[in-house]
Amino acid sequence: MLDIIRQPWSWYMGGILIGLTVPTLLLLGNKKFGISSTFRQICADCFPANVSFFKYNWKQESWNLFFATGIIIGAFIGGTLLTNPNAMRVAPETQQVLQQYGITDFSKMLPTEIFNWSSLLTLKGFIFIVVGGFLVGFGTRYAGGCISGHSITGISHLQLPSLIATICFMIGGFFATFFILPFILSL
Amino acid sequence: MGNIKYLIVGLIFGVLFVKSEIISWFRIQEMFHFHAFHMYGVLGTAVTVGVISVFILKKLKLTSLEGQPIDYEPKVFNKGQVIGGLIFGVGWAITGACPGPIYAVFGSRFTVFIIVLLSALAGTWVYGFFRDKLPH
Numbered sequence: 001m002l003d004i005i006r007q008p009w010s011w012y013m014g015g016i017l018i019g020l021t022v023p024t025l026l027l028l029g030n031k032k033f034g035i036s037s038t039f040r041q042i043c044a045d046c047f048p049a050n051v052s053f054f055k056y057n058w059k060q061e062s063w064n065l066f067f068a069t070g071i072i073i074g075a076f077i078g079g080t081l082l083t084n085p086n087a088m089r090v091a092p093e094t095q096q097v098l099q100q101y102g103i104t105d106f107s108k109m110l111p112t113e114i115f116n117w118s119s120l121l122t123l124k125g126f127i128f129i130v131v132g133g134f135l136v137g138f139g140t141r142y143a144g145g146c147i148s149g150h151s152i153t154g155i156s157h158l159q160l161p162s163l164i165a166t167i168c169f170m171i172g173g174f175f176a177t178f179f180i181l182p183f184i185l186s187l
Numbered sequence: 188m189g190n191i192k193y194l195i196v197g198l199i200f201g202v203l204f205v206k207s208e209i210i211s212w213f214r215i216q217e218m219f220h221f222h223a224f225h226m227y228g229v230l231g232t233a234v235t236v237g238v239i240s241v242f243i244l245k246k247l248k249l250t251s252l253e254g255q256p257i258d259y260e261p262k263v264f265n266k267g268q269v270i271g272g273l274i275f276g277v278g279w280a281i282t283g284a285c286p287g288p289i290y291a292v293f294g295s296r297f298t299v300f301i302i303v304l305l306s307a308l309a310g311t312w313v314y315g316f317f318r319d320k321l322p323h
Contacts, residue, residue, distance in 0.1 A: 005206070011225050014207025015232020021200060023240035028192055030255040036286040039311040053315035066190040068290050070197020071204065075294030078205030090213045091222040098216065109211040110283065110297055117299050128281055133289070133303035135278025137310025140286060142271025142321065144262065147285040150272075151230065156237030157259045165268040172276015177219035181280060 008084050022156050031063055034149030036140035038068045101185035124187040143168070204291040212283025219280055265323045271314075278310075 025031040041061055044054040087107035095106055103111045119125030140146040143165050145154060151169065154162025204210050209229055217223035250256050262268075279285055282303055284292055289307060293300035314321075 008208050009203070009206040011207065011228030012232050014203060014209060015229040016236050017203050017207075018200075018229065018233040019236025020240065021196065022237040023244055024196055025193075026241070026244060026257045027249065027251055028196070029189075029253050030251040030257050031193070032259070035290070036311075039286065039308055040315070042308055043312045043315060047312060049312075049316075051312075051315045051318075053318050054312075063190050063193045066194040067197035067200075070194040070199075071201035071287060071290040072294035073194075074198035074201020074203070075205050075210070075291035076201075076296065077198070078202040078291075079295030082202060082206065084206075088208070088211065088213060091217045093222040094213060094217045094220055097220060098213075106213065109205075109208065109213070109295065110292065111212060115212070115297055115299055120299060120302060129299060129302050130306045132278050132281035133306030134310040134313075135274055136282060136284070136286065136289070136303075137278075137307030137312075138314045139271045139273070139275025139278055139310070140307075141311045141314040142267045143275055144265075144267060144271070146275065146287075147230070148287055150262075150268075152233050152237050154262055155234050156241045157261075158238070159262040161262040161264040161268050164264065165272040168269050168272025169276040169279060172273040172278075173215075173219050173280040174276075175273075176277040176280035177216070180277065184281070 002082075005082055006084055008088075018152065019156075022153055029063065032149070033153045034145055035064070035068065035071075036137075036146040036149060037061065038064045039137050040141060041065060098185075101182075103185075122187075124184060127184050127187070139172075200287075201291050201294055204288060205295050210284065210288040210291045210295065215280065215283040267321070267323050270322065 022033050025033050040054070041058045041064060044056065044058040048054040088109065090106045098111070103113055105112050114125060114128050120129055143150065145162070145165065147169070150162040150165040155166065207229060208214050209226065214226050218226035244257050284303065286307065289300060289304050293304060
C-alpha cells in the first residue's frame with residue numbers, strides 16, 4: 001500500500017481529488033476554495049499600514065490560513081515520508097529545451113540550478129525567485145483570484161469572469177514561456 | 188477549534204499537490220510547451236469534478252455541516268481579471284507555482300520558496316496600496 005502511495009499519482013487521481021476539494025469545503029462550512037486570499041489576509045494581519053484594501057474582517061476568513069498551514073505540513077509529509085523513491089520523469093522534449101540553458105538536473109521537482117539560496121544573489125535567481133513571486137502576488141490579487149479561486153472554484157460555479165481570468169492566466173504563461181523565459185534563462 | 192478541520196483538508200491537499208507533481212516547475216514548463224498532457228489532465232479533471240459536484244450540491248439544496256446554505260457570490264467582470272490575469276500568468280510560468288504550490292514547494296523542503304512567498308506578499312501589498320489608481 002505504502003509503495004503505491006509513494007509512486008507519483010496519475011493526472012486523473014490528482015484531478016479528481018483536487019476537484020473534490022470544492023464540495024468538501026462547501027460542505028464543511030460553506031467555504032470557497034481559493035488560496036491567493038491568504039496573501040491578502042497575511043498583509044491585513046501583519047502590515048495593514050492603513051491601506052483600505054487591508055481593512056476588512058480578515059479574522060472571519062482565518063480558516064484559509066489553517067488550510068495554507070495544512071498544505072505546508074502535507075507537502076512536508078509528501079516530500080519526506082511519502083516521497084517518490086525514483087527521479088522525476090520530465091518529457092524528453094522539455095529536457096531538450098531546458099538543456100540549451102544549462103539545466104541538467106531533472107531528478108527533483110524543481111531545477112536546483114535556479115531555485116537555491118545562493119542563486120538568490122544572482123540576477124537570474126533574483127528574477128526567478130523575487131520578481132516571479134512578486135508578479136504572482138500582484139497579479140492574483142489584481143485578478144481577484146488564482147487557479148483555485150477562479151479556474152477551479154469560479155468555473156465550478158459557472159462564472160464567466162473566472163473563465164476569462166483563466167484564459168488570461170494561460171495567455172500570460174504562454175507569453176512568458178516563449179518570449180521571456182528564453183531571455184532570463186540565458187542570463 | 189472549528190478551524191482544525193480546514194488544517195486537515197489542507198494537509199491532505201498538500202500531500203496531493205506533491206504526489207501528483209503539480210508543484211513541479213518542470214510540469215508547468217511541459218504544459219506551456221505542449222510537451223505533456225499531465226497538467227491539462229489534472230486541471231481539466233479538477234474543473235469537471237468541481238462543476239459536477241457544485242451542480243449536485245445546488246440541486247439537492249444541501250447545507251453545510253454548520254447549517255449555512257451553500258451559496259456563491261457571483262464574480263463581477265472587471266479589467267483586473269484581464270490585466271491581473273496576464274501578470275499572474277507571467278509569474279506562474281517564471282516561478283512554476285501558483286499560490287497553493289508556493290506553500291507546498293516550501294513545505295517540501297525547497298526552503299528558498301519562503302522568499303517567493305514573501306515576494307508574493309509584497310506583490311499583494313503593492314496591489315492593495317495602488318488599488319485605487321489601477322484600471323478596474
